[in-house]
Amino acid sequence: MKKPKLFDLANYTFIALFSILCILPMLLVLMxxxxxxxxxxxxxxQLIPDKLSFDAYKLLLFGNTPLYRSYMISIFITIVGTTAAVLMTGMAGYTLSAKHAKYRNHLAIFFFITMVFNTGLVPWYLINLQLGLKNTIFALIIPSLIFNPFNLFLVRNYMSQIPVSLTEAAKIDGATDFYIAFRIFFPLCMPVLATITLFYGIGYWNNWFNAIMLVDNQQLYPLQYLLFKLNSEINMIQQMQSSGVLSGTGTMPQESVKMATAILTIGPVVLFYPFLQRYFIKGLLIGSVKG
Incomplete structure (x- = not known):
C-alpha cells in the first residue's frame, strides 16, 4: 500500500530542517x-560577515609554519596506522570467532580485562622509551596501533554470525586459515571493517597526545599538534598585548584562526567519509548476497 503523500511531505520537511540544523554550525565556523x-x-x-578577511588562512598557509609538512605527516600516519590497525583487528577477530581455535575464550577474557583496567601513563611512556620510539615517526603510529578491544569484539561478534559451514567447506577444499580469513571472512565483513576503519582513521588523524609525549623534533610534528602549538602561541601573544607587556605587533586573528584551524583539520575527514560510506554500502550488498 502506497504511503500517503502528506506523510511523505512531512518526512521530507523534517529531514530538510534537520539537515539545515546540522549544516548551520559548520557553515558558521566556515564564515x-x-x-x-x-x-x-x-x-x-555572524553567518554573513560584516568584513571579510583572509588573515587567518594567510597566517596558517603562508606564515612561517611547517603546515604542509605536518599535513603530509598526518596523512602518512593515518593511512599506515589505520591500515595496520584494521588488519590486526580483523585477524584477531577471526581468531576469536573461529570455533576450532584453542583458548579463544581465554584470549577474549584477556582482551576484555584491558577494557576495564588501565596500566597508567608512566608504564606506557616507559615502554615506548624502551622500544626506542622517542623522536621517530613510529612514535606516532605504534602506540596507537594495538587494536582497540571494543573494535576487536565488534569484529569478533560480526564474524561469529557467519555460518560455520563456509569454513568447513573451505577446509574440505584444502583452504588454510589465512585463505579463509582474507578471501571469505573479510569480504563478508566489509561493513564492520569499514566502521572500524572510520574509527581508527579519525583516531589517528586527531591524535596529538603521542606527539606531546614522544616527539620533540619539529620535523615530525603532526598537523593537530602543530595547530595546537600555534593556537597556544597566539593566545599567549594576545594575553601579553592585553597586559601591556607586548606592543606594536598588530592584532592577531585569534578567533578566526581557531575556526580556520577547525576547517583545515576536518576537511580531509569530510572528504574521506563519502567514499567510506559507499564502501560501507557495498560491503552490505556483498554480505547480503554471499551470506
Missing part, C-alpha cells in the same frame, strides 16, 4: 574563519 578579527570582537559570530 567566521573568513571574518575580520575586529569585526568578530565587535559583532560576534
Amino acid at each position: 567566521v574563519s573568513f571574518t575580520d578579527e575586529a569585526s568578530i570582537k565587535q559583532f560576534g559570530y
Whole structure:
C-alpha cells in the first residue's frame, strides 16, 4: 500500500530542517574563519560577515609554519596506522570467532580485562622509551596501533554470525586459515571493517597526545599538534598585548584562526567519509548476497 503523500511531505520537511540544523554550525565556523578579527570582537559570530578577511588562512598557509609538512605527516600516519590497525583487528577477530581455535575464550577474557583496567601513563611512556620510539615517526603510529578491544569484539561478534559451514567447506577444499580469513571472512565483513576503519582513521588523524609525549623534533610534528602549538602561541601573544607587556605587533586573528584551524583539520575527514560510506554500502550488498 502506497504511503500517503502528506506523510511523505512531512518526512521530507523534517529531514530538510534537520539537515539545515546540522549544516548551520559548520557553515558558521566556515564564515567566521573568513571574518575580520575586529569585526568578530565587535559583532560576534555572524553567518554573513560584516568584513571579510583572509588573515587567518594567510597566517596558517603562508606564515612561517611547517603546515604542509605536518599535513603530509598526518596523512602518512593515518593511512599506515589505520591500515595496520584494521588488519590486526580483523585477524584477531577471526581468531576469536573461529570455533576450532584453542583458548579463544581465554584470549577474549584477556582482551576484555584491558577494557576495564588501565596500566597508567608512566608504564606506557616507559615502554615506548624502551622500544626506542622517542623522536621517530613510529612514535606516532605504534602506540596507537594495538587494536582497540571494543573494535576487536565488534569484529569478533560480526564474524561469529557467519555460518560455520563456509569454513568447513573451505577446509574440505584444502583452504588454510589465512585463505579463509582474507578471501571469505573479510569480504563478508566489509561493513564492520569499514566502521572500524572510520574509527581508527579519525583516531589517528586527531591524535596529538603521542606527539606531546614522544616527539620533540619539529620535523615530525603532526598537523593537530602543530595547530595546537600555534593556537597556544597566539593566545599567549594576545594575553601579553592585553597586559601591556607586548606592543606594536598588530592584532592577531585569534578567533578566526581557531575556526580556520577547525576547517583545515576536518576537511580531509569530510572528504574521506563519502567514499567510506559507499564502501560501507557495498560491503552490505556483498554480505547480503554471499551470506
